[in-house]
Amino acid sequence: MTAAVALDVVRAEPLCAETPARLLSAPITPAPSVYVRSNFALPSLNDTHLIDIGGAVGSPYAISLPELAALPQRHVTVTLECAGNGRLGMDPIPTGEPWRYGAVSTTTWSGVSLRTLLERAGLAANVAEILGVGADAGPRDDADGEVRFARSLPIADAMHPDTIVATHMAGVPLSADHGAPARLIVPGWYGMASVKWLARLEALTTPFGGYFQQQRYVYDVNGTVEPVRRARVKSMITSPLDGGQCARAVTVQGWAWSGAGAIVRVELAVNDAPIWIEAALGTPVSAYAWTPFEAELMLPDAATATIWSRATDTAGHRQPERIAWNRLGYGNNGVRGITVGVGDCEGR
Structure with missing residues (x-):
């Protein structure tokens, strides 16, 4: 090695x-x-x-x-x-x-x-x-x-x-x-x-x-x-970091990608609220690279909050809330949340 x-x-x-x-x-x-x-x-x-x-x-x-x-x-x-x-x-x-x-x-x-x-x-x-x-x-x-x-x-x-x-x-x-x-x-x-x-x-x-x-x-x-063939549509939040701290008013950033086509939408949700907020998409550095997204959110007045992201591509594929479990554990593109402490932004 x-x-x-x-x-x-x-x-x-x-x-x-x-x-x-x-x-x-x-x-x-x-x-x-x-x-x-x-x-x-x-x-x-x-x-x-x-x-x-x-x-x-x-x-x-x-x-x-x-x-x-x-x-x-x-x-x-x-x-x-x-x-x-x-x-x-x-x-x-x-x-x-x-x-x-x-x-x-x-x-x-x-x-x-x-x-x-x-x-x-x-x-x-x-x-x-x-x-x-x-x-x-x-x-x-x-x-x-x-x-x-x-x-x-x-x-x-x-x-x-x-x-x-x-x-x-x-x-x-x-x-x-x-x-x-x-x-x-x-x-x-x-x-x-x-x-x-x-x-x-x-x-x-x-x-x-x-x-x-x-x-x-x-x-x-x-x-x-x-x-297993092409990559399934997927997104991830990169800021704030999972387990980190952020203010109630927070800028959420991340990436979305798919092997089936370009990313056309990324949506964010907080905790169990049924409301999805559309993020702004940036320009990927290439046709085969992840697409940046960003949105301003106001988090609940609570000690912690979970922020979810889901992406949709040009082929109409959208991240599922939960994927069909498979024996060898491939292609997990289920919607994933990050949990943050709500307070000051130290330790982000």
Whole structure:
């Protein structure tokens, strides 16, 4: 494990760590505090690493890091969220990493459009999915032998120009924890699609049925299983801080995001009042980044108050009061409140 700096560690080996709440107020998350999710120990890779590109293609090949660097570079600023973010907010708490609400970050990734690499290989006309295979692997309690991390994308998402093979984060080469030397970045999807330590890209003519597509990173509700894909609409309040102090007249700020479309509305409510107050929306730093919101509220004359937020996207999806519980605890986008002490603003 590499050293975790300015992160709240959820598990040390392999490293899983959240962005601290106090650092989630910036449009761009400080690079040392971008959340980390690892399923296995870090693979041992170096500058001689090659990415194999094959499957249903006319001209399979392998590409080196210098060859990647020589291709046109693309930069995408993305809000990336772990599918398990908010797992501890479910009742009962499902199995899996005990994520609170900090497994989400926004930063800029740089690399080569996946489309560029696939077009060079010459995709067969009947390709349906592109499989990304990581170099990380290890045992799992519910699988035989060693399991390698792999996830597939529908061809339309794989060929989007802003789906990239990234080699840099925040302007510097990827760290080992963030998937060095190369990883996928898939805007709008939960983080499991952005395969780290990318070792192979494979064009598939039939749907992929691997472990992390059918047994993990799936919504398992009463035995019905569906792979986790795009990020659900969600919001979070970043100021005042949960558990902090604020005056009765308070400016509430936060972020909202969705993998299904732009944010069109954020509403706030206080305690159990049935009245929702519409917040003002700001401009996100990119089409794939969270949208800022802000509203002036007058809190009740009481010792504490709970402030709720809910977001709606262009596809008409609105955060539910409570999500359908699923066995593995993914996609928790239920409306969440923060509780603050009402008084002076010290300790915010």
